[in-house]
């Protein structure tokens with residue numbers, strides 16, 4: 526089986542070498558747990574270490590700021606962009622004034638992303654975040670079927686996709702809408718109980734994986750996981 530390496534130190538070995546290619550993986554966590562860094566690092570590592578083109582789709586109004594923040598890790602994102610190994614895209618749902626229009630607009634935007642994936646021959650895609658999309662779409666069944674169709678097409682293109690979801694601070698919570706689980710092959714949960722960060726591969730189809738929670742750090746080079754160490758569930762707040 527082909528696997529896609531996150532390149533995040535310590536993480537791939539928790540999943541027998543990486544994420545099964547073509548998977549759709551939800552990266553969940555509360556605010557400040559490191560989801561955006563995780564997504565950016567996945568795309569950047571793919572470009573730099575594996576020459577696999579990737580696209581980072583953001584719903585944040587200030588995408589430039591996010592890219593700028595990542596320079597604190599000394600990642601040369603511009604170099605990867607110039608080499609056509611990396612692309613960032615701001616997904617904009619504007620302010621459609623009714624539900625039907627939001628659905629149509631989202632569908633259009635997903636088509637644009639698919640076109641970019643084909644053009645760049647992207648093997649990696651991140652959407653940060655699905656929660657922000659869900660805020661616009663009231664009918665969760667619409668969101669679910671659009672996402673299902675979308676991730677299905679990405680699979681056909683052998684693209685391995687991360688969808689971030691912002692959870693409440695409750696540790697059992699995986700998503701804000703309960704929609705994401707339906708389209709995902711895997712779930713990686715991030716936790717932050719100050720001062721401690723941790724990571725848990727909660728689900729990963731098609732591969733064996735660690736059943737333990739592991740310490741997570743944000744250091745000079747970004748995120749890293751300690752595969753040998755364990756965190757007790759009880760110690761997470």
Ligand SMILES: Nc1ncnc2c1ncn2[C@@H]1O[C@H](COP(=O)(O)OP(=O)(O)O)[C@@H](O)[C@H]1O
Nearest residue numbers: 554555556557558559560561562563597743744
């Ligand atoms: N250079 C850095 N060194 C250490 N920690 C950092 C650095 N940059 C950001 N962080 C930490 O990462 C957090 C933000 O991570 P982010 O990926 O934006 O979280 P999320 O997307 O889950 O809200 C910050 O609140 C900060 O604690």
Ligand SMILES: [Mg+2]
Nearest residue numbers: 560561562653
């Ligand atoms: Mg974020």
